[in-house]
Amino acid sequence: MARFTDLLVFELKRRLRDPVSLVTWLAIPFFMVAVMVLVFGPGGTNGLPQMKVLLVDHDDGLLSRALSSALDSPQLAEYFDVRKVDEKTAKHEMDRGRASLLVVIPEGFTKGFFDNAPLTIQVFRNPQESILPQIGEEVVTFLADSGGLLRAVLQPLTAGVIDLGADQRPTLAQITDLSSRIYKLFDDPAARNLTAFDHLKVEERHPGEKKVSRSDVVGWFAPGIVALALLFLTNGQSQEVQEDLISGRLARAWTSATPPAVPVAAKYVALVLAASVNTMFLVAALAGVLGWRPGNPALVAAQIVATAAAFSGLALLLRSLTRNPEAGGAAASGVMVGLGFLGGCFVPTIFLPSFVQTAADLIPTGWAVKGFLILEGATWAGAGGGFGWRIAALLATAVASFLIAVRLMRRKAVAV
Amino acid sequence: MKRLLEVSNLVKTYGERRAVDGLSFDVGEGEIYGLLGPNGAGKTTAIKVVTGLLPPTSGSVKVAGFDPFAEPLKAKAQLGWVGQETSLYEDLTADENLRLACALTRVPRSEVRSRVAELLEAIGLADRARERVSSFSGGMKRRLHLAVALVHRPKLLLLDEPLVGVDPQARAHLTEVIERLAREGHAVLLTTHDMDDAQRLCGRVGIIDHGKLLAEGTVDGLQASLGERDLLRLDGDFDESSPPALPPELGAEILSAHPGELLVSVDSGSEALPRVLAAAEAGGRSVTRVTLERPTLETLFLKLTGRELRD
Numbered sequence: 131m132a133r134f135t136d137l138l139v140f141e142l143k144r145r146l147r148d149p150v151s152l153v154t155w156l157a158i159p160f161f162m163v164a165v166m167v168l169v170f171g172p173g174g175t176n177g178l179p180q181m182k183v184l185l186v187d188h189d190d191g192l193l194s195r196a197l198s199s200a201l202d203s204p205q206l207a208e209y210f211d212v213r214k215v216d217e218k219t220a221k222h223e224m225d226r227g228r229a230s231l232l233v234v235i236p237e238g239f240t241k242g243f244f245d246n247a248p249l250t251i252q253v254f255r256n257p258q259e260s261i262l263p264q265i266g267e268e269v270v271t272f273l274a275d276s277g278g279l280l281r282a283v284l285q286p287l288t289a290g291v292i293d294l295g296a297d298q299r300p301t302l303a304q305i306t307d308l309s310s311r312i313y314k315l316f317d318d319p320a321a322r323n324l325t326a327f328d329h330l331k332v333e334e335r336h337p338g339e340k341k342v343s344r345s346d347v348v349g350w351f352a353p354g355i356v357a358l359a360l361l362f363l364t365n366g367q368s369q370e371v372q373e374d375l376i377s378g379r380l381a382r383a384w385t386s387a388t389p390p391a392v393p394v395a396a397k398y399v400a401l402v403l404a405a406s407v408n409t410m411f412l413v414a415a416l417a418g419v420l421g422w423r424p425g426n427p428a429l430v431a432a433q434i435v436a437t438a439a440a441f442s443g444l445a446l447l448l449r450s451l452t453r454n455p456e457a458g459g460a461a462a463s464g465v466m467v468g469l470g471f472l473g474g475c476f477v478p479t480i481f482l483p484s485f486v487q488t489a490a491d492l493i494p495t496g497w498a499v500k501g502f503l504i505l506e507g508a509t510w511a512g513a514g515g516g517f518g519w520r521i522a523a524l525l526a527t528a529v530a531s532f533l534i535a536v537r538l539m540r541r542k543a544v545a546v
Numbered sequence: 547m548k549r550l551l552e553v554s555n556l557v558k559t560y561g562e563r564r565a566v567d568g569l570s571f572d573v574g575e576g577e578i579y580g581l582l583g584p585n586g587a588g589k590t591t592a593i594k595v596v597t598g599l600l601p602p603t604s605g606s607v608k609v610a611g612f613d614p615f616a617e618p619l620k621a622k623a624q625l626g627w628v629g630q631e632t633s634l635y636e637d638l639t640a641d642e643n644l645r646l647a648c649a650l651t652r653v654p655r656s657e658v659r660s661r662v663a664e665l666l667e668a669i670g671l672a673d674r675a676r677e678r679v680s681s682f683s684g685g686m687k688r689r690l691h692l693a694v695a696l697v698h699r700p701k702l703l704l705l706d707e708p709l710v711g712v713d714p715q716a717r718a719h720l721t722e723v724i725e726r727l728a729r730e731g732h733a734v735l736l737t738t739h740d741m742d743d744a745q746r747l748c749g750r751v752g753i754i755d756h757g758k759l760l761a762e763g764t765v766d767g768l769q770a771s772l773g774e775r776d777l778l779r780l781d782g783d784f785d786e787s788s789p790p791a792l793p794p795e796l797g798a799e800i801l802s803a804h805p806g807e808l809l810v811s812v813d814s815g816s817e818a819l820p821r822v823l824a825a826a827e828a829g830g831r832s833v834t835r836v837t838l839e840r841p842t843l844e845t846l847f848l849k850l851t852g853r854e855l856r857d
Contacts (some may be wrong), residue, residue: 136649147637378633385597386650387623393650543599
């Protein structure tokens with residue numbers, strides 16, 4: 131073990147001697163963050179996944195049912211999965227982060243609406259999610275504002291300005307007056323503001339400690355970016371190991387009285403450590419600069435190391451299969467893009483066809499991205515379970531690919 | 547003399563091709579043994595089997611009594627290998643390269659500092675110890691490469707073409723180091739296709755081609771086997787298919803006939819030369835230059851294989 135640590139120190143020293151390449155590798159994912167924020171930032175809501183909305187209807191009147199029906203309408207059903215529940219269930223579900231939004235309609239809502247009484251609809255957002263609750267809140271606000279406008283229009287009718295008795299027709303002057311009011315409502319901002327429904331109360335209800343994402347986009351794309359950064363870092367730095375193989379440095383190590391796996395293991399661990407530390411800086415930057423909340427720091431660190439271990443193993447495997455660093459780099463790029471896309475590094479798999487989502491559950495990049503999503507608490511990423519087996523799968527990939535890579539490298543060394 | 551390397555009937559095949567074909571030799575303590583042969587003769591393959599990098603198809607290898615495949619760590623602890631290409635870490639310093647080699651070869655920590663200093667002094671790089679290898683000349687790298695193989699004081703040193711591409715100064719330095727190692731009791735196996743290197747350094751030589759050992763012995767003994775004959779090298783319009791017919795009473799032997807060159811072995815060059823020239827002229831060949839040479843190991847190789855070492 132003592133010799134292994136000596137070798138590891140030398141490998142780390144070699145990497146520290148070349149900080150420029152480390153910084154370069156680190157800059158690539160940052161660049162990608164910037165590009166993705168630009169591309170998917172404002173207006174990037176096409177193809178949103180269905181949002182889970184809980185509705186507590188204390189009123190159960192005409193208007194509360196109308197609001198519920200509006201959210202459940204064929205036009206909105208594609209985006210909203212509305213479930214009517216009692217208040218206790220609603221709180222229980224929200225406390226566990228199982229819904230994006232909770233809408234509470236108070237008792238007497240319909241009557242109060244027609245009586246022109248002040249009304250309050252409560253909306254609770256899940257702060258662990260960023261985009262979906264925001265969109266849900268906007269939709270509910272829109273519906274409430276529409277209701278406010280409707281009430282303003284209907285007010286003259288309900289207040290007896292126009293008496294719609296069975297045998298009485300409105301006069302031309304009354305119809306003109308009504309048309310004029312409607313015109314003003316839709317055309318005059320001042321008039322609209324006066325009549326808008328302004329009693330929508332938005333609150334937050336969240337599981338455990340209060341967390342608020344500062345950036346909508348980062349929460350969606352950060353897991354993929356982090357996994358992609360690890361792909362870049364491990365593949366890029368694995369080139370040094372291939373150069374050690376081709377130059378005969380590894381062959382020389384294998385003629386010494388040290389078990390053959392030990393020198394490669396030292397290089398491998400150095401690779402994992404360098405990639406992990408780089409990525410932790412990236413995570414810190416995403417959290418500090420862009421407001422990403424990746425979750426429990428210890429678990430995030432474990433996820434990073436497990437991912438780095440798996441990706442480093444795969445990178446070594448690719449290097450051991452190819453003839454020279456150029457061929458290794460080309461193969462790595464192809465595999466990296468393919469695995470990255472299928473695993474959701476570039477675009478979250480939820481936006482992709484179902485077969486891609488299935489594939490993501492079978493490949494290391496998918497395990498990595500999903501693991502980070504689970505840690506950040508994204509409800510659309512699936513249930514919280516599954517983090518453990520994904521870590522185990524990543525570590526198994528690491529061990530298997532490392533052992534195969536060592537075997538292939540030893541074969542290749544004799545040809546050098 | 548204790549035998550530190552024993553190679554017995556070694557065979558290594560790649561598919562149908564026999565890279566090493568029944569090779570047997572041994573190297574004793576304090577001896578420098580040269581495997582002499584052209585590129586592709588099987589020298590490097592044989593060395594890789596000895597190092598344990600390449601498993602043999604059949605035959606056996608013993609390094610200081612240990613089989614490199616049955617007891618790899620024990621066998622490898624006894625050998626130091628210097629490959630054809632310098633395999634140093636260019637981003638580390640000379641000192642760090644040696645320390646790294648110490649870690650790989652399990653040199654006790656308490657001895658690392660003294661051994662590194664001693665080796666740097668021996669190869670004349672003590673004043674450059676803290677400089678990165680990337681700034682070194684080719685000769686300096688070769689010297690450091692040799693030192694790296696010596697950190698654990700191996701009994702057997704395997705040098706694969708150690709003097710190729712080295713400038714005269716570095717060559718002299720390396721030659722001196724190798725000779726000193728032999729004097730200190732190391733067994734040295736070196737491969738070369740340079741006859742001069744073999745003659746200068748090796749006590750015994752094995753001539754190898756197509757994986758087979760064609761001749762073996764001391765340099766003097768092998769040269770003596772050629773007799774005291776002279777060599778006539780004739781430049782002119784010769785070709786392989788129709789060498790000139792030489793008078794049988796000359797006792798001349800045509801060793802090789804290549805386009806533009808004829809090599810003839812004769813008892814006395816000065817006496818045979820006029821008649822050889824006359825025979826060439828009679829055969830319609832014009833001669834532009836004649837060189838009289840003494841026989842060397844290269845001559846022996848030529849006689850054994852029909853081709854030159856650098857072919």
